Amino acid sequence: MTAALPTALYLPDGDGFRATDLTIGPWDPGLQHAGPVAALLAREAERVTAIPDGQTVRLAFDILAPVPVGPVQVTARLLRPGRRIELVEAVLTAGTADRPSMRLTAWRLRTSAVEGTPEVGVPLPGPERCRPETAAFFTTDVAYHRALDWRFAHGSFNSPGPAAAWTRPLCTLVEGEPMTPLQHLLVMTDAASGISAVLDWTRATFANVDLTVALVRPPAGAWLGVDAATTIGPGGAGQCFADLYDATGRIGRSSHTLFVETR
Numbered sequence: 308m309t310a311a312l313p314t315a316l317y318l319p320d321g322d323g324f325r326a327t328d329l330t331i332g333p334w335d336p337g338l339q340h341a342g343p344v345a346a347l348l349a350r351e352a353e354r355v356t357a358i359p360d361g362q363t364v365r366l367a368f369d370i371l372a373p374v375p376v377g378p379v380q381v382t383a384r385l386l387r388p389g390r391r392i393e394l395v396e397a398v399l400t401a402g403t404a405d406r407p408s409m410r411l412t413a414w415r416l417r418t419s420a421v422e423g424t425p426e427v428g429v430p431l432p433g434p435e436r437c438r439p440e441t442a443a444f445f446t447t448d449v450a451y452h453r454a455l456d457w458r459f460a461h462g463s464f465n466s467p468g469p470a471a472a473w474t475r476p477l478c479t480l481v482e483g484e485p486m487t488p489l490q491h492l493l494v495m496t497d498a499a500s501g502i503s504a505v506l507d508w509t510r511a512t513f514a515n516v517d518l519t520v521a522l523v524r525p526p527a528g529a530w531l532g533v534d535a536a537t538t539i540g541p542g543g544a545g546q547c548f549a550d551l552y553d554a555t556g557r558i559g560r561s562s563h564t565l566f567v568e569t570r
Contacts, residue, residue: 312329312449312453312477312478313327313328313329313449313478314478314479314482315327315329315478315479315480315481315482315483316329316330316343316346316347316454316478316479316480316481316494317330317343317347317379317480317481317482318481318482319481319482319483320378322380323378323379323380323381324347324378324379324380324381324481325377325378325379326339326343326374326376326377326378326379328376328447328449328450329343329449329450329451329453329454329478330343330344330376330451330454331376331445331447331449331450331451332450332451333442333444333445333446333450333451333501333508334512334514335373336376336446336447336450337375337376338373338374338375338376339373339374339375339376340450340451340497340498341368341370341374341409341497341515341518342451342493342494342495342496342497342498343451343454343480343494344374344379344399344408344409345366345368345409345411345493345494345496345497345518346480346486346489346490346491346493346494347379347381347399347480347481348368348381348383348397348398348399348409348410348411349363349366349397349411349413349489349490349493350381350480350481350487350490351381351382351383351397352366352383352395352396352397352411352413352415353395353415353489354383355383355384355385355395356385356393356395356415357385357388357389357390357393358389358390358391358393358415358416358417360417360418361393361415361416361417361418362415362416362418362522362524362525363413363414363415363489363522363525364414364415364416364521364522364523365413365414365519365520365521365522366411366412366413366493366518366519366520367411367412367413367517367518367519368409368410368411368517368518368519369409369410369516369517370408370409370514370515370516370517370518371406371407371408371409371410372401372406372407372408372409373408374399374401374408374409375401375402377401377402378401378402379399379400379401379402379408380399380400380401381397381398381399382397382398383395383396383397383398384396386412390417391416391417392414392415392416392417393414393415394412394413394414394415395411395412395413395415396410396411396412396413397410397411397413398410398411423524424523426555426556427556427557428556429532429552429554429555429556429557430534431460431471431473431532431534431552432460433473433530433554434458434473434475434530434532437458437459437460437472437473438458438459439456439457439458439459440457440458440459440463440464440465440472441453441457441464442457442464442465442501443464443465444464444465444508444509451498452464453477454476454477454478454494455474455475455476455477455491455494455495456474456475456476456477457472457473457474458472458473458474459471459472459502460472460473460532460534462502462503463502464501464502467504467505467506467507468503468505469503469534469535469536469537470502470503470534470535471532471533471534471535472502472532472533473530473531473532474491474495474530474531474532474533475491475529475530475531476491476494476529480494488525488526488527488528488531488553489525489526491526491531492520492526492531492551492558493520495531495533496518496520496533496549496551496561497515497518497563498533499533499535499547499549499561499563500513500515500535500537500545500547500563500565502533502535503535503536503537503547503549504537505537505538505539506539506567509570510569510570511567511568511569511570512566512567512568512570513537513539513545513565513566513567514565514566515547515563515564515565515566516564516565516566517563517564518561518562518563519561519562520551520559520560520561521559521560521561522551522558522559523557523558523559524558524559525558526551526553526558527553527554527555528553528554528555530553530554531551531552531553532551532552532553533549533550533551533552533561534549534550534551534552535547535548535549535550536548536549537565539565539567543566543567543568544564544565544566544567545563545564545565545566545567546562546563546564546565547561547562547563547565548560548561548562549561549562
């Protein structure tokens with residue numbers, strides 16, 4: 308039987324946050340999955356914006372060190388202020404560590420009404436027609452894979468190859484706050500290289516060292532989709548690319564760089 312699930316990924320804790328078990332990643336039960344961390348950094352970046360009605364169009368995350376499941380602190384600042392375009396930096400440290408564990412730089416633009424490219428629809432069946440699935444490779448029952456409701460259009464958590472899935476949140480990011488669509492997108496998108504893994508989880512590790520998300524418009528709605536494929540090179544480097552969707556169409560793309568090692 309599944310243990311009682313936390314209602315949030317993070318709990319406010321003084322001037323920082325404390326990660327719950329829903330942040331636990333697949334490689335070590337003492338380390339966080341990068342998806343919740345990415346969402347927490349984006350939340351902080353949007354809190355210091357000088358363009359409050361703007362849109363975040365590119366988020367580049369560098370994973371500088373593993374993030375333990377425990378207390379974290381986040382800070383943000385404007386690197387390039389502007390009335391129309393700004394660049395924001397957000398940094399996360401863990402516990403008493405002096406050096407950052409993860410860093411975000413995000414471009415934000417002022418919104419303006421223009422004639423956009425016509426939407427072409429979503430080339431995936433809707434979530435109501437997709438298969439629910441739970442990842443089998445997590446070492447604890449309560450972990451990241453329980454934070455979202457996963458519905459697979461094709462592929463699988465538990466078999467190799469490209470995969471596409473819809474997700475909706477089953478918790479909040481920070482206790483007492485609703486999870487925004489952008490936060491949901493980031494919690495989901497860091498798993499793109501996991502759902503499209505081409506290597507056996509028991510025989511190799513393929514953790515990502517970065518995550519980049521480029522958006523043509525903000526995500527909207529409860530269900531968001533990811534359609535991902537991973538390629539591994541002969542020298543131990545991999546790449547995962549994914550198309551990202553909401554219910555009305557494609558909203559952007561993501562990429563991961565993977566560091567691959569045999570166990």
